[in-house]
Amino acid sequence: MPPAIAAHSLTRSFDGGFTAVDRIDLAVEPGQFFGFLGPNGAGKSTTIKMLTGLLAPTSGSIQILGEDMLNNPVEVKRHIGVVPEGMALFGKLTATEYLHFVGRMYGLDKQVTQQRTAELLEFMGLANEQKKLLADYSHGMGKKLALAAAVIHGPKVLFLDEPFEGVDAIAAGTLKSMLQGMIARGATIFLTSHVLEIVERLCSHIAIIDKGHIVAKGSLDELRAGVQARLAHGEAADPNAKLTLEQIFINVVGGESGATHPEQELQWLG
């Protein structure tokens, strides 16, 4: 079986010559819950936009479920769902109108679209907000609706850019169990999040991008072993300590960040 997501030497430069994503390779196997991590500005959203056909790469290749994204984007988009950065909702529609539009756009018939719309709005706790225009939705409500829209056609591969940002704890719990249910039924999920406790609980495999380069990838245990081996050379390391994902992340990308030395910074601040 081909990987659910494969990218080879994927690169994106912007005007002025700045390269946000620099020759990255990714392979996500079917059924994996994959966490894509990195500091602010590392290139996560740019990568997701390329993988989902929202942004053309400068160079490199992308295959989704063995299908070439760049040569056959329409076929690929049938099988994927995406919650992009910024969500891209239509402010002048209600939630029901929006989900009907998205469902029909994916080719679902009217009855299935209506049924799934009602189920999704109920599931997301938005059933009482059906008359409100999306422009008047709160940020968290918009996130939940964007996720509903991303799954209405039952995608095999789901891309989520910060799905838990601004979502309350109860809804986050509901979303997590929905995503785990999708994985149990064979879907593949590619997710970015700065909430590392959630990523640690959900994701079996992880890649970390920093300044456009992949600096670590593998299963959580492989990443842990890599950092542990590096730390073993230092004096402060406890070889028996089980590193959290946050500790792994900070070890992999935190070295140059001013935030790791807060006592040296902003002395004038209170």
Ligand SMILES: Nc1ncnc2c1ncn2[C@@H]1O[C@H](COP(=O)(O)OP(=O)(O)OP(=O)(O)O)[C@@H](O)[C@H]1O
């Ligand atoms: N359209 C654009 N034009 C110029 N530069 C851009 C554009 N889009 C993104 N960038 C730059 O590319 C780099 C990567 O941005 P990206 O949004 O992919 O980061 P990110 O890892 O998702 O960050 P965050 O965690 O803060 O959301 C940043 O330096 C950003 O300023």
